Amino acid sequence: MLILVTGGAGFVGTNLIKRLLKEGHEVVSIDDYSTGKKENHINHKNVQYIKRDLLDIDPNDFNYKPALIYHLAAKARIQPSFEQPEEYIRVNYEGTYNMIRLAKKKNISLIYAGSSSHHSGKFKNPYTFSKDMGEDIVKLYREHFNLRASIVRFYNVYGPHQLTEGGYTTLIGRWIHNIETNQPCFIYGDGTKRRDFTHVEDIVDGLYKILELGKYGHDFELGRGKNYSVNEVAEFFGIKEEVVYEPGKPGEAQSTLCTDSKAKEILGWVPTINLEDYIQNGIANFNVIANDKPSISFDHFKTQPEVTYNVNEFKGFTTEIDSKLDNDIWSGGDYKWKIESIKHIINKLKPKVIVETGFATGRSSTVFLNFCEQFNIKTKMYSFEHNKNSKKHADKLSTYFNNFNFILADTKSQDMINYLKDEIKKIDLYFCDGNKNLYENDINAIYPYMNKGGYILMDDGWHSSVSQLAYKIAKEKKINLTLLPKYERKGFLLGPI
Numbered sequence: 001m002l003i004l005v006t007g008g009a010g011f012v013g014t015n016l017i018k019r020l021l022k023e024g025h026e027v028v029s030i031d032d033y034s035t036g037k038k039e040n041h042i043n044h045k046n047v048q049y050i051k052r053d054l055l056d057i058d059p060n061d062f063n064y065k066p067a068l069i070y071h072l073a074a075k076a077r078i079q080p081s082f083e084q085p086e087e088y089i090r091v092n093y094e095g096t097y098n099m100i101r102l103a104k105k106k107n108i109s110l111i112y113a114g115s116s117s118h119h120s121g122k123f124k125n126p127y128t129f130s131k132d133m134g135e136d137i138v139k140l141y142r143e144h145f146n147l148r149a150s151i152v153r154f155y156n157v158y159g160p161h162q163l164t165e166g167g168y169t170t171l172i173g174r175w176i177h178n179i180e181t182n183q184p185c186f187i188y189g190d191g192t193k194r195r196d197f198t199h200v201e202d203i204v205d206g207l208y209k210i211l212e213l214g215k216y217g218h219d220f221e222l223g224r225g226k227n228y229s230v231n232e233v234a235e236f237f238g239i240k241e242e243v244v245y246e247p248g249k250p251g252e253a254q255s256t257l258c259t260d261s262k263a264k265e266i267l268g269w270v271p272t273i274n275l276e277d278y279i280q281n282g283i284a285n286f287n288v289i290a291n292d293k294p295s296i297s298f299d300h301f302k303t304q305p306e307v308t309y310n311v312n313e314f315k316g317f318t319t320e321i322d323s324k325l326d327n328d329i330w331s332g333g334d335y336k337w338k339i340e341s342i343k344h345i346i347n348k349l350k351p352k353v354i355v356e357t358g359f360a361t362g363r364s365s366t367v368f369l370n371f372c373e374q375f376n377i378k379t380k381m382y383s384f385e386h387n388k389n390s391k392k393h394a395d396k397l398s399t400y401f402n403n404f405n406f407i408l409a410d411t412k413s414q415d416m417i418n419y420l421k422d423e424i425k426k427i428d429l430y431f432c433d434g435n436k437n438l439y440e441n442d443i444n445a446i447y448p449y450m451n452k453g454g455y456i457l458m459d460d461g462w463h464s465s466v467s468q469l470a471y472k473i474a475k476e477k478k479i480n481l482t483l484l485p486k487y488e489r490k491g492f493l494l495g496p497i
């Protein structure tokens with residue numbers, strides 16, 4: 001189905017387009033790039049981006065025939081609306097009216113992005129007023145002129161592709177940016193205002209369900225159903241002590257909280273992501289291990305990678321290496337993060353020498369070796385493992401890749417050091433299974449051999465003492481460090497690349 005997404009280069013629009021493409025739809029985006037970004041474009045044959053102001057679309061002269069318009073384009077955010085109320089009314093009201101004209105003219109269904117600020121009263125600020133005017137015109141045409149439309153009010157959205165700089169950012173995006181760049185985080189007012197923070201993946205899921213189930217004629221509310229004060233958010237980020245308090249700003253409601261259950265009842269929509277987890281997966285452990293603030297990069301892959309791997313096409317893969325793992329676990333689930341991360345780092349770093357400790361079943365090694373080959377990178381890979389059972393997997397892998405060296409060695413003994421001293425000497429990429437405290441020793445042994453621009457790639461994110469040790473060493477020795485998230489925890493990769 002061809003779908004028109006207005007605001008397709010913006011935050012929610014980009015996430016929505018990804019989902020629509022994944023579901024097999026074709027998309028046309030209209031955006032004037034006032035806050036939208038070209039970097040958000042998805043490189044896919046089924047999406048086309050048009051740079052145009054909403055008001056410059058002539059419904060009588062529009063060459064596309066979409067079945068649905070997701071109307072997301074808007075001047076968003078409250079504070080800037082006090083500076084340019086005319087522009088908010090022009091885009092959010094007149095722009096919406098123009099999209100309705102288009103929908104009517106071509107018999108297109110419409111889903112309108114409303115805002116939870118609706119509940120704070122129409123006149124609370126120019127943004128809310130203009131968004132409500134947009135709602136009103138949708139309702140009028142729905143009621144009297146057969147417009148197939150639903151309104152969807154979003155609650156405080158956060159997640160990949162959110163703006164992180166400038167006057168149109170939201171709290172989560174701004175704080176992540178400020179923490180990353182060592183700038184202070186501000187709270188306007190006393191920090192008791194509460195917001196129902198909702199992850200964009202959940203929002204997109206709700207938006208998609210409306211299309212999937214054909215549920216038009218409704219007003220939905222998409223909110224997590226749980227709110228946090230700004231002070232609590234500062235605590236989640238671990239910055240409560242450093243946050244700078246400034247006088248409150250006008251037009252902000254004291255609280256947002258979704259209590260409406262219509263989306264659940266009609267769409268079967270159940271939000272799944274918690275703000276607390278999102279933040280804590282990302283940075284909580286930094287506070288345990290570092291007094292000074294390290295630089296942190298969030299959302300390395302801005303969202304769950306789109307690719308689906310058929311890992312059975314990876315040479316030396318599972319059915320031979322590990323019959324317990326089926327293709328679904330590897331390519332369907334969160335393991336995609338890991339595969340994409342490995343692919344990304346191999347392609348970027350083009351490592352000549354990779355060392356890993358903790359071979360076990362050899363699954364990651366298989367991925368490493370396949371991507372090296374795919375990118376034509378001449379790499380030598382050394383895998384240290386003391387577990388004799390691993391040997392037979394390694395032997396299999398060696399039949400596919402002659403640059404793969406498996407060294408059965410107790411890494412706590414002198415064996416590994418000797419190898420490093422005599423043969424390996426410079427390591428570009430060290431892949432460490434962070435899961436087991438056993439490998440703490442390895443990091444200490446290996447880092448003197450790390451190339452200056454080299455990377456330590458930790459499995460298992462921040463969830464072990466090894467990760468934390470790796471962080472300390474990386475910081476001290478100026479070695480780059482990337483952490484792979486735990487499989488079941490999507491959302492974050494931390495690290496400097």
Ligand SMILES: NC(=O)c1ccc[n+]([C@@H]2O[C@H](COP(=O)([O-])OP(=O)(O)OC[C@H]3O[C@@H](n4cnc5c(N)ncnc54)[C@H](O)[C@@H]3O)[C@@H](O)[C@H]2O)c1
Binds near residue numbers: 077115
């Ligand atoms: N993000 C939130 O927390 C939130 C909450 C409630 C409602 N909403 C609504 O969701 C929608 C998407 O918001 P977002 O957070 O992705 O904001 P965003 O600013 O990232 O996206 C809006 C997009 O609209 C485009 N745009 C603005 N004026 C335009 C014009 N005249 N013509 C064409 N394109 C134009 C912008 O360039 C941008 O890409 C908006 O309608 C917003 O009001 C967002």
